[in-house]
Amino acid sequence: MEKKELKPRLLRKGLWKPEEDLILKKYVETHGEGNWATVSQKSGLMRGGKSCRLRWKNYLRPNIKRGRMSDEEKDLIIRLHKLLGNRWSLIAGRLPGRTDNEVKNFWNTHLNKKGSRAKPTNINRNNKNKLHQLPPSHPIDGESLANTSGGPEVDGREEDITFTSPRVEAAKSFNYGPKSPLLPTNDASFFYDDETFIPILDSFVLFGTYGSNGEGP
DNA sequence: AAACACGTCAACCGCTTGCTG
DNA sequence: CCAGCAAGCGGTTGACGTGTT
Incomplete structure (x- = not known):
């Protein structure tokens, strides 16, 4: 190809x-x-x-958001990674303005080292220790999980983000947009039970990936 | 001030998936 | 149904910046 x-x-x-x-x-x-x-x-x-x-x-691309990840974004990445694994494009699709590459890099550099690795992949890089050896057990450190409530709203950065990616559009049409339980909402009560969501999310993700509006097979 | 170590992130590579004829 | 192609994805690499000695 x-x-x-x-x-x-x-x-x-x-x-x-x-x-x-x-x-x-x-x-x-x-x-x-x-x-x-x-x-x-x-x-x-x-x-x-x-x-x-x-x-x-x-x-x-327009609407690319650069710069540091907010706490909310960080928290969302952690949670989504716990649910989705290394499906960076899916995770990024729920972070407006962020790309899969950025999310992946962020995970590998900032979060991975904290002791999270949902699926231990072949991290035997023999030169530098860029990927840190981590206990495979618990993907999320309690600290990040603790501040789930979101806190102050991402200093207003979200507001000028428009959803233009086809995937996001598809997601929106599937009622999968900012109102999704996976995205923080304006009421600071953004919280859900991971375990409860896993089975739902699984089919959700599949559906979302293949699209429900003619995008799929 | 220089050398080295480490962290970050942009970009590449190889594989997979989906579409089309 | 199959082959060829384009696009997408995730893993990996390497250049560069920054911190430390």
Whole structure:
């Protein structure tokens, strides 16, 4: 598949330059998302389609929220990870403005080290100890769970976020948007019983993933 | 001030999934 | 039904920044 992109053309790798960002952004604005494989030809970018897609999705897309995770986001990630495991895209889909890559990185750097690892994966990196050896037992440290009530509302950052991703739209149409029990609400009583939710969420997630509005098979 | 260790995060890679002809 | 392709996903890598000695 994408092996085609590896054909011995002079595809650039590594960090994106601002001018490359600009080109990609303009390209997507005029042509829309999709057809990533042809982006390099059409835009003149010496980047693979995969690279372009990732760059757009993670950084150039509108409504991307950068910066530190709020306590609520952190808490939500912990909880969702407990329920969903390493399904970063699903988790990110419930954090408006956050990308799966960001959530994944955040988990691996900030949360993972605290002693949480729902599914111990092959973390035998022999060089640096980036992934920390963790007791597989309890994925969540009690401290984070304790402050579930949400506290003050994410300093108003949520308000200008618009849901534009197809997945989020699908989720919304499935009544799965900000009113979802998995997302904090305005009343500071955001709380649910994880265990109770697991079976529900499982089918929920499946449904949401495949879509209930014609998105699925 | 320099060298080293560690943490963070952007980007790549390989695999899987879904769509189309 | 099957093959080929595009897109998506999660794991991993490596560059860079920052802290420590």
